[in-house]
Amino acid sequence: MLLSNSTAETSAKLLFQLTELDLSAIVRREITLALSSQTSAPIPIEPKAKTELLTREQVRELFGVSLPTLNSWNKLGVLPCLHFGRSVRYNKAAVEKLLLVSKKGVTA
Numbered sequence: 001m002l003l004s005n006s007t008a009e010t011s012a013k014l015l016f017q018l019t020e021l022d023l024s025a026i027v028r029r030e031i032t033l034a035l036s037s038q039t040s041a042p043i044p045i046e047p048k049a050k051t052e053l054l055t056r057e058q059v060r061e062l063f064g065v066s067l068p069t070l071n072s073w074n075k076l077g078v079l080p081c082l083h084f085g086r087s088v089r090y091n092k093a094a095v096e097k098l099l100l101v102s103k104k105g106v107t108a
Contacts (some may be wrong), residue, residue, distance in 0.1 A: 052092035053082065059090045062099060 018026075059079070060070055073079040079098055082089045
């Protein structure tokens with residue numbers, strides 16, 4: 001590391017010549033010091049609520065319909081479903097909403 005001091009001027013100027021490794025070490029040290037001096041508590045992360053899913057058989061029993069009717073509802077978008085490989089599941093909240101609407105006699 002070279003150090004040069006010019007005394008000809010009223011204010012002292014320093015000239016440093018650093019290698020890439022020296023600069024990297026200085027930056028790393030300063031960042032570590034800055035992060036360690038922060039006193040704020042970490043922000044807690046709340047887990048997402050789990051979505052309850054129902055099987056085709058559970059939904060069929062709730063509505064009292066056949067599996068082909070349930071398939072038709074899926075294709076028409078009356079009751080959207082989720083596909084996991086060959087398995088089909090329904091969002092419980094969406095099923096309950098449709099049940100509520102169907103009991104009131106209102107079309108979805």
